[in-house]
Amino acid sequence: METRTRTLFLAISYLFMFSFVCFVKGSLSFNFYAASCPSAELIIRDTVNSFSSTDPSIPGKLLRLVFHDCFVEGCDASLMLQGNNTEQSDPGNRSVGGFSVIDSAKRVIEKFCPGTVSCADIIAMAARDAVDIAGGPRIMIPTGRRDGMISLASNVRPNIVDTSFSMDEMVQLFATKGLSLLDLVVLSGAHTIGTAHCSSFRDRFEEDSRGKLMLADKTLDSDYAEVLMEQCPSGVQPSVKVNNDPQTSLVFDNMYYQNLLAHKGLFQSDSVLISNDSTRILVEDFANDQDLFFQNWAQSFLKLTTVGVKSGDVGEIRISCASTNA
Incomplete structure (x- = not known):
């Protein structure tokens, strides 16, 4: 039964890949910059490599960056725009990192191919490369995205997953982005790398009369909960972070799913994946x-990075990722 399930998902994935490639040809394409900026992908990869070599947390930051960008206004680098009431000013985005990597790659590319490569494409390719550098699959994604010109803080909260979301809330939000239940489970695997602030899972604990934390969410492994309470005691500084994956925090692997089955999912939104029969089967697989996991990641990441893309005459190619050209 297990083998048939895997075979079925692989068949569906390959069928989707064929259909999706046909679909994106009208807007995005593989090797979009082959003639206009042939060094673009190499520059981006070298930049991600350089930053990651001095800061191992960079891959996780870049992966979170692409999620938060694509889920709001589509994959158009709207999250890169600075200013009052932009997406960056929303509390849910203040802890997003990796901007310096994108800006650095953009500056180098502008020297070789001015006004050619969008910040949106740089974000997507940098996240793709980050996964590879962290030990995950190396995949191709189409390019040709253009940069958006709208960035509003008010658009953030209704469009990003909160760590306390229920299964129904996540399914509904993913569906609005054209992402399936399978995509939800696969893309949640991004939590195999990266870090999180203590406040992001604080609702799984409560304080006793002496101000000491106690486990409130009994779905969480008690030993893992003790470790988390040691790392994030009551009154901990807001800047304190823990690893999403307590086992292999810097490696993009399938340990996230093994952790879930051991009731060691950091967020409530992680743990609910094993409370549903349909998603638990995928977690086990x-x-x-x-x-x-890697084969399905390639398909789901491809879908994620084409959510709401702007192409053709829509949007622009920013000279600086932090501001529009106008």
């Missing part, structure tokens, strides 16, 4: 077969 990915926990048992890293290759299967």
Whole structure:
């Protein structure tokens, strides 16, 4: 039964890939910059490599950056725009990092190919490369995205997943982005790398009369909960972070799913994936077969990075990622 399930998902993935490639040809394309800026992908990869070599947290930051960008206004680098009431000013985005990597790659590319490569494409390719550098699959994604010109803080909260979301809330939000239940489970695997502030899972604990934390969410492994309470005691500084994955925090692997089955998912939105029969089956499959996870990651990441893309005459190619050209 297990083998048939895996075979079915692979068949669906390959069928989707064929259909999706046909679809994106009208807007995005593979090797979009082959003639106009052939060094673009190499510059981006070298930049991600350079930053990651001095700061191992960079891959996780870049992966979170692409999620937060694509889920609001589509994959158009709207999150990069600075100013009052832009997406960056929303509390949910204040802890997003990796901007300096994108800005650095953009500056180098502008020297070789001015006004050619969008910040949106740089974000997507940098996240793709970050996964590879962290030990995940190396994949191709189409390019040709253009940069958006609208960035509003008010658009953030209704469009990003809160760590306390229920399964229904996540399914509904993902569906509005054209992402399926399978995509939800696969893309949640991004939590295999990266860090989180203590406040992001604080609702799983409560304080006793002496101000000491106690485990409130009994779905969380008690030993893991003790570790979290030691790292994030009551009154901890807002800047304190913990690893999303307590086992292999810097490696993009399938340990996230193994952690879920051991009741060691950091967020409530992680733990709910094993409370649903349909998603638990997928979690078990990915926990048992890293290759299967990687194959599905390639398809789901491709879908994520084409959410709401702007192309053709829509949007612009920014000279600086922090501001529009106008």
